[in-house]
Amino acid sequence: MARRVYLHIGAPKTGSTYVQNVLWSNRDRLAQTGILLPGSAVAQDQAMADLRAAPWRDPEVYWTWDRLAEKARQWPGDVIISNEGLGAATGEQAARAVTSLGAGEIHVIVVGRDLWRTFPSFWQQSVRARSGWRFEEFLRAVEEGRCEVFWENHTAVRMLRRWGDLVPAQRRHLVTVPAPGAPPEVLWHRFAGIVGIDDGRCELTVPAANPSLGAAEIELLRRVNRKLGDRYPLRTPYRRVVHRHLVDAVLKQRAGQQRFGIGLDRADWVLDLAEAQIKELRDYPCQIVGDLDDLRPAKLTPAGTPDAVDDDHLLDVAIETIVDLLGHAHTLDERAEQQPDDVLTRLKNRAAGGVKRRLRRVIRRDGR
Template identity: 75%
Template sequence: MARRVYLHIGAPKTGSTYVQNVLWSNQQVLEDAGILLPSSAVAHDQAMADLRQARWRDTDVYWTWDRLAEKAGTWSGDVIISNEGLGAATTEQATRAVESLQPAEVHIIVAGRDLWRTFPSFWQQSIRARSGWRFGAFMGAVEQGKAETFWENHTALRMLRRWGDLVPAERRHLVTVPPPGAPRDLLWHRFAGIMGIPDGLCELAEPTSNPSLGAAEIELLRRVNLALGDSYPLRTPYQKVVHRHLVDSVLKQRANELKFGVGLDRAEWVMELAEQQIKELQDYPCQIVGDLDELRPTKMKQTGTPDDLDDSQLLQVAIETIVGMLGHAESLSEQPDDHKEKVFARLKNRAAGGVKRRLRLATRRDE
């Protein structure tokens, strides 16, 4: 039976990719120290989709939430489960998740980021998840109180109320995302301190993240989503085709120089929302790691939006993207004949590693 289970549930675009990269790249080191990351990042993602019964999930995947919880329960030390999509679970789904991990001591970890950066990040993530609405339409919906999905899935307080209320106050943890310019490893150290990972145990590679696309690139993707119609309606096929061949291989590789954001005309409104958010979190009983002042926007600059782009600008980006995709296609066609053999060898090595880990676990139990 696990001693403690740390559930890192989100929100998206709060440095979760960086934290998860450190965790997974040090998976064996952590396991040797008595901290288990069960299976793989893909398993956590599949289990999240199963728990939420998301309409875009693939129903024939191996990893369900119950399977992941069962694996966590076989460990005698601490367990970490991390997926930023968990925060969007309903109260009923969150209750099921926490109960499935008991009698282990369950901890809930939520990350919060200032709204000035969160609004455009949320919209971009929705486009990269196959949405087709314009940025202006999204911001208008927020202003009119018609964007409950944003508040439910991307703000710390809503997540804490659904998940944190299920555990004692001392097991609720809010990590504030440091402001621009802060040392990147500061966020890692905040997470590591909660999860009991000693300083120096994990190797911190050059920080990586889930880079944002520029205004032209994300607008191009939005229009591609609309043109796809009913093609690739499920998450995995969309990721395997659109993300692999367009987003990851081409759009992310561009300079993405034309940034976009909320706009100074909404700065006062965003600041008022931030002050309200800070006040509500001050009143919520939880452990704050960082400083709630970091949820107050800074360096608010005037920017345009993807809606401002004209067709000639997008045409040029589309042509350059097609050229990039041709190069990507050529690189795939030039893979050596032994590519499949190399893939098979990697899978074989992973399987052997899994056997070794199970043997070590069995030895520990016998001791």
């Protein structure tokens, strides 16, 4: 049985990609100190989708929540499970997860970020998850109380009440994202202190966090989503095609992207929401790592909105994107021509792996 299990459940866009990059890049080092990361980043994502019974999950994947929990239970030391999608689980699903781990101690870690940065990040992530609504439509929906999914899935308060209430107060941890301009190491050290990773134990030169798209780039993606119709549905087909070949290979790579955000006309509204959130968290019994003042928006500078991107400019960006897509396709062709044997070998291995997994399922089913 695991001694302690640390559940890092989100929220999305709170530096989770950076933290996870550090964890997985140092997996072997951590195992030597008695800390297990069960499965892989993909495995934990598959297990999260299974736990939530998400409509976009792939029922044929190997990693279910029960399989991940079993791996955790078998480890005699400490375990870290980190996936920002876990925070969106229902109360019933969260209770099932905590019970299934059977550890001596379960700790819940939630990371909170100020709303001034969270609102644009949430909307961008929704577009990168195939939605087609405008930024102004989203903000209006929040103002009018028609966007509960934002509060449920992207704010520390709601996540702590669903997950944190399942464990004692001393095992609930709220980490605050440092104010803009702070080095990423600050967030890592806050997280590492909770899970008992000593300074210097992990190599921090890891891939950068998931970068945001600029105003024109995210508006282009939004319009593409609107035109896709039924093609590349969530979640796997969209990631394999649109994310891989358009978002990651082209849009993220564009230089000189124009940042966007909330207009100053909504500053008072956001500040009032932030104060209410800070008060609620101050009253909630948990261990705060960082400072609740980090959740108070700072540097409220004017920013453009994707809704206002000029059509002529968007056309230029679209043409440049097509050119870059052609270059990306050419690179893929060259790789395929240079390594035909390697590609064939990988395909054979992948097919063989699929056969082995199906045989394992049959053997387990018949052995019950």
